[in-house]
Amino acid sequence: MIFVSVARFWRKQVHRYNLIGTYCKECGEYYYPPRNMCPTCRRDGKLESYKFSGNGEIVTYTIIHTAAEGFEHQTPYVLAIVKLDEGPRLTSQIVVEPGEIKIGMRVKPVFRKLGESGNRGMIYYGTKFIPEYE
Amino acid sequence: MSVGIVSYGAYIPRYRIKVENIARVWGDNADILIAGLMVTEKSVPDLDEDTATIAVEAARSAIMRSDIDAQRIGAVYTGSESHPYAVKPTSTIVAEAIGSTPVMTAADFELACKAGTAAIQACMGLVGSDMVDLGLAIGADVSQGAPGDALEYTAAAGGVAYLIGKKKSELVAVIENTYSFTTDIPDFWRREGMSYPEHAGRFTGEPGYFKHVKGAANGLMEMIDTKPSDYDYAVFHQPNGKFPLRVAKMLGFNKEQVKPGLVVSRLGNTYSGSCMMGIAATLDQAEPGDRIFATAFGSGAGGDAFSITVTDRIEDIRNGAPTVEDLLKNPIYMDYAMYAKHKGKIKLI
Known part of the structure; x- marks a missing residue:
């Protein structure tokens, strides 16, 4: 949660x-x-x-095996710093098989669930990233 | 009626499960199921995908394909039977995520598998009466099939969005007319708070699907004085591969008219997205001047028929977004255990 x-x-x-x-x-x-x-x-x-635009590249990443509460069942998943083409950097989950992620990989945005407050609370939506070739 | 499709966009999650992997768990004969359903695999949503995320991706694809200013969209309607909230609209999430808010109207639609085409009809009315410039109609689902139930072999995930407008220069296809046929049939339902739908076996085929698809299709052809041979393509709701081919034959359409839009064998039944996905797959390959006949079916029950003529503009926008065939490529296959996790079928205490 x-x-x-x-x-x-x-x-x-x-x-x-x-x-x-x-x-x-x-x-x-x-x-x-x-x-x-x-x-x-x-x-x-x-x-x-x-x-x-949401287009950018992977600056660095980590593969999460021991997740925070609410993300335990998504492991292993990729968390990365993405540098947008305009310059800013942000931390985001990358929707990719952990074996495929690489520093310098081009990525584009996707609309996904970021999390939810249990079964009764809000569902939080927002941007994650996927490899540009998908 | 001078309204039509300004753009369209589809979205299919990357994950798939093969029918044989489901059959192995429940002790069913996969060969018999595949031959009977004419479905070999179905799409499965990712852990962070639901009807809202699928609807947004389909809508963004439609906007990108025609490079439309989202502020022109005056109505967003999302048809689904798996809206993420029981109360809180999917359509407001979509509208915010595509940048159409705030001067617009929005609502969620539900009529089993034809909620998306009902949304198209509502948008046709709003656009045709000049109440809005453009309307966005979406059919999207992460459909539910109970473990071991016959529906589990086909209940899939995906969505399609259609931008409906009336500026002649923008139309990629003119919707010449639409006709609906509706009665109250207890063929399929899901009660409030229940995770999975129920179905009353014998109502599904003849009294449900065939009666309503034939009622709408024959009604439309009679109303606008056309016949099956006037059309280059025909699309019917695809709960499996067999029903659309059988109803096509009953109505006088041939297999060659149906096959280009018949994507269910590699996708499964995307419910509210099903017929709309077939239309999108057909638009992906249709030529200017081609005519498409389409009939959606939703349990409960109703059929919505459409007569569509493709315009020259299809060539200009077709490659502006992924085709249905692009979205079916490069699937990631999963076993039943991973599928059960993705679909929330494993309940934690």
């Missing part, structure tokens, strides 16, 4: 569904998750919403 408050997930759900982050028109930097202020330009920053 995953313990996330309904409100907390809902606040970020659009960003999780569609990889929506921010782009600073002042310095040209992209951010995911979205930021309220550009850490480089500070008060001079001009942030706007940006929808990432």
Whole structure:
């Protein structure tokens, strides 16, 4: 069971569904998750919403054999840092057989269940990644 | 009626289980089952896939294929008998995930295996009356078959989305007309809170499938004055391989018209996605000017028939998204134990 408050997930759900982050028109930097202020330009920053294509590559990964509560029955599964083509890096589950994952592998986004709060609670959806060749 | 299909997209999970692996567990004869059902394997959802994720992937494929601005979509209807929530719409999840919100309407549909085509009809009405610019109709299921039940050999997972519009330059296929035939039949049901459906054997064939498919198909051909030989392709709901071929013969269609859209043997029955998957597989290979006759069936029961003519634009968009054949390629096969885990058939105390 995953313990996330309904409100907390809902606040970020659009960003999780569609990889929506921010782009600073002042310095040209992209951010995911979205930021309220550009850490480089500070008060001079001009942030706007940006929808990432979701295409990117595997920077590094780990194969989870001993999982956190709620993920015990998905092992072994792959958790990786994905570098999006625009620059930002994020941690995500990769839907791939553990033997197939490689550093530098190109990936694309898929819409999957991220978890659920037991049988009675919310189901949390969002973005994971699969190899680009699929 | 000048409405039609602006785009379409399908999604099939990568996992498969062969009929022989299910038959081995329950002591059934696989050869007899495969010959009787004309199904050799069926799709299985991943652990993190359900009707909502499948519906989103199909919808995104439809939007990508025609490069449509999702904000133009004024209605999202998802037909399924395996919505992840009993109360909370799948269609709002889909609409948010494709970027159609907030100025739009949404609802979930259910009429066994024809909920998706009922959604197409609703979108045809909304688009035809200028209430919305584009409507998105989806049929998606992670269908349930109880362990050891006959349905377990075919109950599969997959989904298809159709964007319905009326701008002539955007239509890849014109839906000339539709006709429905509906009665109250106790052939198949699942009570609230139950994990698996029940079916009343003798109602399934003649009083259910054949009566309603024939009723809708004959009704439509009579209404628009067409005959089976006017069509290049015919698609009928595919709970197995035998029923669509048998009803085609009864109606006067031949095997060659049916085979291009008959994907059930390698896919299983995707329930709300079944007939819509057959139409998608047919659109994947149809030529401009070809005519497609399609009839969906849903237990309970009803048939929705459609007469469709493919336009020149099909060539422009066809390769914009994976075809049904692409989605059937490179499956990952699993044994019954892994299948039982993926389908949540192993209950933990």
